[in-house]
Amino acid sequence: MKNLFLIAYLDVKESLRSKWFYVYALIFxxxxxxxxxxxxxxxxxxGFTGLSRMLLIFxxxxxxxLPIFILITTVKSISGDRESNVLEYMLSxxxxxxxxxxxxxxxxxxxxxxxxFLALLMGVVFGLFSGGEMPWKMVFLYSALLFSLSFVxxxxxxxxxxxxxxxxxxxxxxxxxxxxxLAFIDIALMGLMLQNRLSDEVIITIAMLxxxxxxxxxxxxxxxxxxxxxxxxxxxxxxxxxxxxLMVYALVYPILVGALFAYFGYIAFRxxxxx
Amino acid sequence: MLVVAKNVSKKFMGSYVxxxxxxxxxxxxxxxxxxxxxxxxxxxxxxxxxxxxxxSGEISVKGFDPVKKRVEVLKHISFIPQxxxxxKLSLEELLVYVERSSGVSRKKIFEESARMDLDLKSHISKxxxxxxxxxxxxxxxAIALSKKSELLIFDEPTxxxxxxxxxxxxxxxxEIDPACSTLFITHRLDEIEGLVNRKIYMDLGSVTEDxxx
Numbered sequence: 001m002k003n004l005f006l007i008a009y010l011d012v013k014e015s016l017r018s019k020w021f022y023v024y025a026l027i028f029x030x031x032x033x034x035x036x037x038x039x040x041x042x043x044x045x046x047g048f049t050g051l052s053r054m055l056l057i058f059x060x061x062x063x064x065x066l067p068i069f070i071l072i073t074t075v076k077s078i079s080g081d082r083e084s085n086v087l088e089y090m091l092s093x094x095x096x097x098x099x100x101x102x103x104x105x106x107x108x109x110x111x112x113x114x115x116x117f118l119a120l121l122m123g124v125v126f127g128l129f130s131g132g133e134m135p136w137k138m139v140f141l142y143s144a145l146l147f148s149l150s151f152v153x154x155x156x157x158x159x160x161x162x163x164x165x166x167x168x169x170x171x172x173x174x175x176x177x178x179x180x181x182l183a184f185i186d187i188a189l190m191g192l193m194l195q196n197r198l199s200d201e202v203i204i205t206i207a208m209l210x211x212x213x214x215x216x217x218x219x220x221x222x223x224x225x226x227x228x229x230x231x232x233x234x235x236x237x238x239x240x241x242x243x244x245x246l247m248v249y250a251l252v253y254p255i256l257v258g259a260l261f262a263y264f265g266y267i268a269f270r271x272x273x274x275x
Numbered sequence: 276m277l278v279v280a281k282n283v284s285k286k287f288m289g290s291y292v293x294x295x296x297x298x299x300x301x302x303x304x305x306x307x308x309x310x311x312x313x314x315x316x317x318x319x320x321x322x323x324x325x326x327x328x329x330x331s332g333e334i335s336v337k338g339f340d341p342v343k344k345r346v347e348v349l350k351h352i353s354f355i356p357q358x359x360x361x362x363k364l365s366l367e368e369l370l371v372y373v374e375r376s377s378g379v380s381r382k383k384i385f386e387e388s389a390r391m392d393l394d395l396k397s398h399i400s401k402x403x404x405x406x407x408x409x410x411x412x413x414x415x416x417a418i419a420l421s422k423k424s425e426l427l428i429f430d431e432p433t434x435x436x437x438x439x440x441x442x443x444x445x446x447x448x449x450e451i452d453p454a455c456s457t458l459f460i461t462h463r464l465d466e467i468e469g470l471v472n473r474k475i476y477m478d479l480g481s482v483t484e485d486x487x488x
Contacts, residue, residue, distance in 0.1 A: 002375070003375070003376055006371070006372065006375050006376065010364060010368055010371070010372055013364070013365075013368055014363050014364055014368075017363065017365075017402070018363070084360055084361050085356060085358070085360040086360040086361065086362050086363075088321075088326065088356060088360065089354075089356055089359075089360045089362065089415075090362070090372070091326070091345075092324055092349060092352070092353075092354040092356075093349060093372070093373065093376045093377050094345070094346045094347075094348075094349040094350045094376060094377055095346070095349075095376045096345065096346050097345065271328070272328070273326065273327045273328055274325075274326040274327070275321060275326045275327070
């Protein structure tokens with residue numbers, strides 16, 4: 001356990017020196033600042049204004065950027081170290097594979113989650129200064145949703161990172177995962193519904209299995225409890241599950257999927273050749 | 276016996292890289308392991324270090340299976356790779372990793388580095404990969420020697436060192452505890468001839484020659 005925290009600490013230190021981390025932090029922090037500078041928060045679109053409007057745009061951006069950023073920066077974590085022989089040297093010391101793998105994951109989770117979370121806090125602080133009313137419950141739930149979304153993609157990235165041997169394949173597969181999930185958010189699902197090629201049940205199941213869609217529905221349900229702005233699948237889910245259960249599902253499901261993939265990754269790391 | 280490998284076989288993409296290899300390493304053995312590229316030398320070393328799951332046979336280091344009991348096994352082994360890996364940690368962080376994972380004293384690493392003419396203090400905050408090839412190799416050697424292991428494994432350790440660095444390195448090796456075993460993977464027996472007492476030759480995944488010098 002002592003080595004797990006050591007690996008996590010060293011991974012954080014290493015990430016803090018990497019360019020990707022600064023680009024990542026700058027994108028989220030910069031976006032939040034940009035929303036305020038450009039007065040986005042003062043505009044009114046479909047009834048949303050103030051901090052709600054700003055958070056809503058932040059969600060749209062998060063849905064697109066966060067998964068791919070986590071995937072491409074993390075998927076190289078173990079596969080890159082394996083390819084460059086860093087893994088060979090670091091694992092020639094008496095460190096258990098359990099401590100190494102979970103330590104890396106803990107370290108990487110801190111570096112991918114904190115910038116997004118801090119950007120959100122920055123938005124909250126800006127919102128407070130501009131005199132808006134603070135929707136604390138919304139901020140808390142949105143932070144929890146961000147946590148879940150980060151976790152599921154981190155788990156997926158670690159899984160891919162351990163099962164593939166080259167960084168190129170790891171990057172390629174992470175793009176495939178990202179594109180596939182993006183394609184199956186509400187808009188593509190509506191297309192499928194209109195074409196009547198798949199039954200409604202299958203479409204609803206696809207929606208409920210897709211962590212990006214689950215995050216989207218969960219996050220937007222905070223602003224629009226009727227979910228009128230995001231389409232029929234989300235509306236059906238809200239109608240069937242109810243607001244509370246939908247939120248619990250949106251928080252718990254991605255964490256479970258992330259944990260499952262991370263665990264499969266760990267099993268592969270232990271059972272397959274390390275190099 | 277420190278290391279026992281019995282009938283060890285390992286296949287990659289359907290071809291045998293190790294084919295029923297049998298070797299034992301005893302305390303005090305100073306081995307030069309030679310053979311052409313692809314003979315299986317590095318694969319055998321990696322199997323001893325627990326990086327590979329062998330297809331058949333068994334390996335034990337001090338009675339422990341290197342895959343199942345890697346922590347126990349790696350406490351007793353120091354390893355220097357052929358090419359220093361591009362570790363992104365700073366020297367300070369790398370030393371923290373070595374100190375805490377292996378219980379090596381930082382003072383000892385500084386002392387060994389100084390004996391290799393490497394001034395660690397002035398580079399301590401630099402990332403490891405930004406050091407010159409020779410400096411990296413010297414630090415890896417200093418770390419390996421500080422660890423006080425029972426088996427030192429060197430994969431072409433002097434490939435990046437200048438003649439003076441090589442001389443220093445060989446000088447340090449003469450001071451190693453006689454009970455400690457060393458395993459050099461090398462193509463240049465003449466350079467380490469005075470430091471070894473056993474020669475193993477591998478070809479096509481098998482040990483073809485194993486003799487005392």
